[in-house]
Amino acid sequence: MSKPIVATTSLAGCFGCHMSLLDIDDRILQLIDLVDFNKSPVDDIKEFTEMCDIGLIEGGCCNSENVHVLKDFRKNCKVLVSVGECAIMGGLPALRNNIPIKECLEEAYLNGPSTKNANPERIMPNNEELPIILDKVYPCHEIVKIDYYLPGCPPRADLIWNALIALVTGDELKLPYEVVKFD
Amino acid sequence: MNSQVQIAVEKYGKDASRLMDMFHHLMHEKGFVDDEDLNQMAEALDISKVDAEQTLSYYHFFNKKSRGKFSIYLNNSLVSQMMGRAEIAEAFEKATATEFGKVSADGMFGLFNTSCIGMNDQEPAAIINGVVFPKITTYRVRELIREFRAGKTAPEMINSYGGGQNQSSLVQAMVTNNLNRRGSVIFADYTPGEALKKLPNMKSRDIIEEVKNSNLRGRGGAGFPVGLKWDFCTKSPSEDRYLLCNADEGEPGTFKDRVILTETPHLLFEGMIIAGYAIGAKEGILYLRLEYEYLEKLLESVLDNFRKKGLLGKNVLGIEGFNFDIRIQFGAGAYVCGEESALIESCEGKRGEPRNRPPFPVQVGYLNKPTVVNNVETLCSVVKIILNGAEWYKSMGTKESSGTKLLSISGDVKYPGVFEIEWGMTIHEMLEMSGAMHPKAVQVGGPSGRLIAENEFERTICYEDLPTGGAMIVLGQNRNILEVALNFTEFFIEESCGSCAPCRYLTVILRNKLKKIMDGKGVAKDIDDLVHWGQQMKKANRCGLGQTAANPILTSIENFKQDYMTKIEKGKEFDTKFNLEAAIQESSRAVGRFPQTY
Numbered sequence: 001m002s003k004p005i006v007a008t009t010s011l012a013g014c015f016g017c018h019m020s021l022l023d024i025d026d027r028i029l030q031l032i033d034l035v036d037f038n039k040s041p042v043d044d045i046k047e048f049t050e051m052c053d054i055g056l057i058e059g060g061c062c063n064s065e066n067v068h069v070l071k072d073f074r075k076n077c078k079v080l081v082s083v084g085e086c087a088i089m090g091g092l093p094a095l096r097n098n099i100p101i102k103e104c105l106e107e108a109y110l111n112g113p114s115t116k117n118a119n120p121e122r123i124m125p126n127n128e129e130l131p132i133i134l135d136k137v138y139p140c141h142e143i144v145k146i147d148y149y150l151p152g153c154p155p156r157a158d159l160i161w162n163a164l165i166a167l168v169t170g171d172e173l174k175l176p177y178e179v180v181k182f183d
Numbered sequence: 184m185n186s187q188v189q190i191a192v193e194k195y196g197k198d199a200s201r202l203m204d205m206f207h208h209l210m211h212e213k214g215f216v217d218d219e220d221l222n223q224m225a226e227a228l229d230i231s232k233v234d235a236e237q238t239l240s241y242y243h244f245f246n247k248k249s250r251g252k253f254s255i256y257l258n259n260s261l262v263s264q265m266m267g268r269a270e271i272a273e274a275f276e277k278a279t280a281t282e283f284g285k286v287s288a289d290g291m292f293g294l295f296n297t298s299c300i301g302m303n304d305q306e307p308a309a310i311i312n313g314v315v316f317p318k319i320t321t322y323r324v325r326e327l328i329r330e331f332r333a334g335k336t337a338p339e340m341i342n343s344y345g346g347g348q349n350q351s352s353l354v355q356a357m358v359t360n361n362l363n364r365r366g367s368v369i370f371a372d373y374t375p376g377e378a379l380k381k382l383p384n385m386k387s388r389d390i391i392e393e394v395k396n397s398n399l400r401g402r403g404g405a406g407f408p409v410g411l412k413w414d415f416c417t418k419s420p421s422e423d424r425y426l427l428c429n430a431d432e433g434e435p436g437t438f439k440d441r442v443i444l445t446e447t448p449h450l451l452f453e454g455m456i457i458a459g460y461a462i463g464a465k466e467g468i469l470y471l472r473l474e475y476e477y478l479e480k481l482l483e484s485v486l487d488n489f490r491k492k493g494l495l496g497k498n499v500l501g502i503e504g505f506n507f508d509i510r511i512q513f514g515a516g517a518y519v520c521g522e523e524s525a526l527i528e529s530c531e532g533k534r535g536e537p538r539n540r541p542p543f544p545v546q547v548g549y550l551n552k553p554t555v556v557n558n559v560e561t562l563c564s565v566v567k568i569i570l571n572g573a574e575w576y577k578s579m580g581t582k583e584s585s586g587t588k589l590l591s592i593s594g595d596v597k598y599p600g601v602f603e604i605e606w607g608m609t610i611h612e613m614l615e616m617s618g619a620m621h622p623k624a625v626q627v628g629g630p631s632g633r634l635i636a637e638n639e640f641e642r643t644i645c646y647e648d649l650p651t652g653g654a655m656i657v658l659g660q661n662r663n664i665l666e667v668a669l670n671f672t673e674f675f676i677e678e679s680c681g682s683c684a685p686c687r688y689l690t691v692i693l694r695n696k697l698k699k700i701m702d703g704k705g706v707a708k709d710i711d712d713l714v715h716w717g718q719q720m721k722k723a724n725r726c727g728l729g730q731t732a733a734n735p736i737l738t739s740i741e742n743f744k745q746d747y748m749t750k751i752e753k754g755k756e757f758d759t760k761f762n763l764e765a766a767i768q769e770s771s772r773a774v775g776r777f778p779q780t781y
Contacts, residue, residue: 064781067763102773126774132781133770138761145757 004053004168007077008040011066012093012137013059016154017084018042021056023157031161034168039076048076054167055080056160057146060090061138065131074144079167082146083160085153087139094137101135151180187212188220192227199228200550202238202532206245207513215249241534241680243297243516244473251286251293253331255279257309260299260435261626261670262593262656266306274321278328291332298518298674299435300474303593303656304361304600312337313476315358317345348445353481360442361600364616366587367579368567369560370603375449376492378570382460382500385569390461391417394565396573398585402560403429403521404628404652405727409561415545416462419553426464427549427556428455429526430471433518434629435674436654439589440559442601444471444478447563448485452509454562456494457569459507462555467509470526473516482511518678522726523556524548525680536680537726560589560653580606584645588653592617594626595659606645610635613644614657621660624743629654630671631731634664636742664739664746665701671735672697678728685720686729693717693736704760705751714740 010018018041024031037043038052055077061067074080085091096104109115109124140146150163159179166173191208195201205224209216216239225232239245244256257263257272272283275294281287283294302308305317314337316327327340344350345359362370382390395410416424428451432440443451455467469482486509489495499505512530514520520529524538527549548554564586568576577585584606590613593599597618604613614622625640627633628651635642635649642649658667672694679686696713699705717733724730740747752758763781771779 064763064767067761067766101769105770105773124774126776128776128780132767132774132776132779134763134766135769136766138766142759143761144759 003034003036005038005050006035006040006054006056006164007038007048007052007073008042008056009058009069009073010041011057011059011069011087011140012062013084013086013091015041015058017056017058017087017160020084020152020154020157021160024161025157027161031164035164048072052077053079054164056083057081057087057140058083059086060093060140061134061143062093063131063133067134067143070140070143079147080140080144081148081150081163081167082140083150084155085151087146088141088149088151090137090139091153094139097136101133105133185220185223188223188227192224197228199230199234200530200532202228202235203242203512203515203529206239206242206515210245214252214254215246217247237534238532241517242514245515249286249290249293250295252291253311253337254293254295255309255311256295256297256300257283258298258300258302258307259296259670260303260306260674261667262303262436263299263306263308264666264670265594265662268307270321271307271309271319271324274324275328278325292328297516298678299433299437301432301438301441301472302358303436303438303591303654305359306593310474311340314338314341315356315474315477316340317357317359348481351481353484354445354478356477358441358445358477360445361598362442362446363598363600364602364604366589366603366605368576368587368603369443369450369563369589370447371567373447373450373567373570376453376494378566379453379456379494379500381569382457383502387417387461387463390457390569393573394461394568397568397576398573398583399561399564399568399576400584400646401558402564402588402652403558404434404631404650406646406650409557409565412545412555412557413458413462415543416553416555419546421553423550423552424462424464425549425552425554426455426459426462426467427523427526427530427554428467428469428559428562429521429523429556430469430475430559431514431521431526432559433472433521433678434631434652434654435671436591436593436626436629436656437652438591438593439601439653441475441478443559443563443589444475444482448478448482449489450563450566451559452485452489452494454557454565455509456489456499456507457565458555458557458562460499460502460505462553464555465506467507468530468549469509469511470514470520470530471511472514472520476513479511479513486511517680518674519680519726519728522728525726526556527554534680536682537728539725581643581645581647583647584650588644588651590644590651590653590655592655592657594655594657595620595622595662596657604644607643609643610640610649613655614640617655617657619657619659622657623660623662624658624664624667626654626656626658626667626671627651629656630674630735631727632734634667634735634738634742639742664743665697665750668735668739669694669697669701672732675728675732675735679732680728683724683726683729685723686732689716689720689723690732693733697736699760700747700750703750703752704758705747706755706758707751708757710740710744710747710751713737 039045039048055073082088191205221235225235279292286293308317347360349356391413399409400406495508497506517535519525520535522537525535529535544554590602676690681687717737720733721730
């Protein structure tokens with residue numbers, strides 16, 4: 001039987017969840033024995049080349065590209081997992097959700113301390129090559145169906161590892177208290 | 184120091200636990216309490232400013248900025264909506280040239296929504312500068328605003344008096360009682376003071392035993408045995424004990440206490456004296472919702488009378504050592520304060536957040552002393568039990584629910600009002616009694632209760648079957664059940680104290696999902712989510728409000744699934760209805776990206 005295939009991506013996240021995935025230390029060698037990777041920063045495959053079994057999503061959706069990628073993952077992965085606070089609830093990027101988008105952009109490009117004297121033409125990035133910012137940061141499950149959620153900022157390596165093993169082997173995921181307590 | 188702050192602080196003996204009263208004083212004098220006032224109060228009371236501010240900011244009727252020369256609070260409860268609130272709101276907005284939630288540019292009018300004000304039998308109703316204006320029409324709105332502009336005050340616009348004590352010179356309110364059915368306990372004929380005559384010949388133990396024998400249960404909704412509660416309180420060792428009466432009836436659809444307080448306030452105070460004697464309390468506090476402020480003069484005059492007659496004060500009724508007085512504590516618009524431990528917090532001048540239990544109030548209550556909190560109706564029942572005996576009381580009602588119950592019936596009925604019935608009446612009989620018009624559903628016990636359909640109309644109103652605090656909202660055939668669930672859920676969002684996370688934001692998530700369904704964008708999974716998530720509320724919140732906040736959605740799905748199903752998109756398992764084009768509108772405008780590309 002061929003190995004299960006995993007894809008991962010970081011949307012509006014900080015790559016911290018991916019770092020946490022790497023934090024499984026030497027178990028990464030076992031991981032390579034257990035699964036193959038497809039589209040993922042881990043192997044730098046940019047586009048899906050086949051149907052995957054598991055998709056790990058880090059980060060929520062803050063721009064149109066995030067939405068495209070997330071929908072692409074939903075299309076190409078049998079099981080989709082929201083990994084970490086940003087994917088589940090929007091996380092830090094969602095702090096902007098109470099501020100009108102116009103104010104955010106003006107603060108970033110026109111009025112901020114580092115830009116107010118450096119942008120005499122008062123340009124806001126607007127090339128059509130660029131993804132466009134959404135009105136607010138959305139958690140992934142408000143865009144597509146998400147099958148599982150791994151909480152944490154980032155989720156501990158052990159939690160990610162145990163969840164992956166459970167998904168690959170079909171065994172029940174053990175969730176001891178230490179793994180999901182946050183304070 | 185600002186003179187009004189000084190007066191307020193000194194009037195209440197520089198006692199920080201009387202913060203609510205000090206704020207009320209300032210609200211009356213100035214119409215707001217600003218940062219400067221808070222700073223000065225904090226200093227005078229030796230508390231931090233945030234301690235003062237957190238109490239201030241908690242209550243709906245306290246504010247830091249002026250809410251207009253005329254603060255108009257229009258009820259937005261379900262029955263108000265059913266009776267045409269939308270039209271009235273629009274008329275107010277048009278006449279005052281301002282929007283709800285705002286104060287008009289000239290500072291004359293402030294328009295605000297408010298949760299149920301206990302006038303469900305005469306909606307739409309509003310409170311303007313403390314005066315209740317029931318049964319408002321668009322004509323009346325225009326008249327009010329015109330006259331206010333011409334210099335009239337709110338009391339000057341009272342153009343009729345409701346029946347009974349509402350016409351007394353101490354009340355003079357337009358509110359009508361709608362006491363449609365007098366029973367044999369609360370509203371039976373009674374010579375004031377008769378029951379109290381028995382007190383000198385009874386030991387406090389005898390009273391507790393009599394009440395225990397009567398099987399009287401708390402009338403606020405939870406139905407805890409009253410005698411047992413008193414017993415627990417007397418068994419908590421302490422020098423001081425307190426008796427609190429809960430007159431905060433904030434459950435939308437309840438207005439029975441309003442009628443008791445208007446028509447038989449002496450009965451309530453007699454009940455408080457009896458209870459105070461039974462538990463050995465040194466003080467009684469009537470916690471009264473601010474919406475009923477118009478009854479203040481009447482209640483105070485009754486209390487004064489009692490004091491003159493020696494029914495309050497030192498050695499009450501000539502009983503050596505029984506020193507007991509009653510004061511009125513006003514709330515300031517917070518539904519949670521109807522929960523007994525939140526009510527105690529509020530009496531202590533704090534945010535009305537429910538306490539963790541144990542310890543229970545009977546052990547550690549007001550000012551950390553053993554405290555009994557009883558409902559208005561409960562205490563009134565006690566008087567008649569002492570007068571006529573437990574056996575008499577038990578001869579009414581059912582096995583586990585003795586005596587009578589006041590129902591506040593409103594909605595699609597010909598005769599909305601208060602009905603005193605014996606426990607054991609069926610819903611069907613109740614509908615017939617109140618002249619229900621093509622009933623489709625009944626909300627039993629207000630939003631925190633159950634929405635029942637026709638198949639449950641044969642159930643009986645009693646603790647064994649269908650317990651209730653008495654709020655009955657009847658919904659006719661043409662009413663939209665989802666609108667009902669939405670109104671109630673928004674009520675819970677508004678009134679959540681915010682302490683428990685699920686109550687604070689799961690309610691919002693549930694509301695949004697409900698709206699998605701109402702907008703025709705729901706899928707089958709959304710209904711499942713509402714049920715699964717709603718069920719968590721029971722386990723995950725501290726007090727009754729949070730635990731029952733999903734009830735409107737849960738019980739309406741349980742009994743009116745079809746109403747939900749017809750709004751659902753068929754053949755689709757999952758769809759979040761995320762709209763990318765809509766989501767980029769704002770930023771496209773901000774950066775000038777047209778045509779939009781993404």
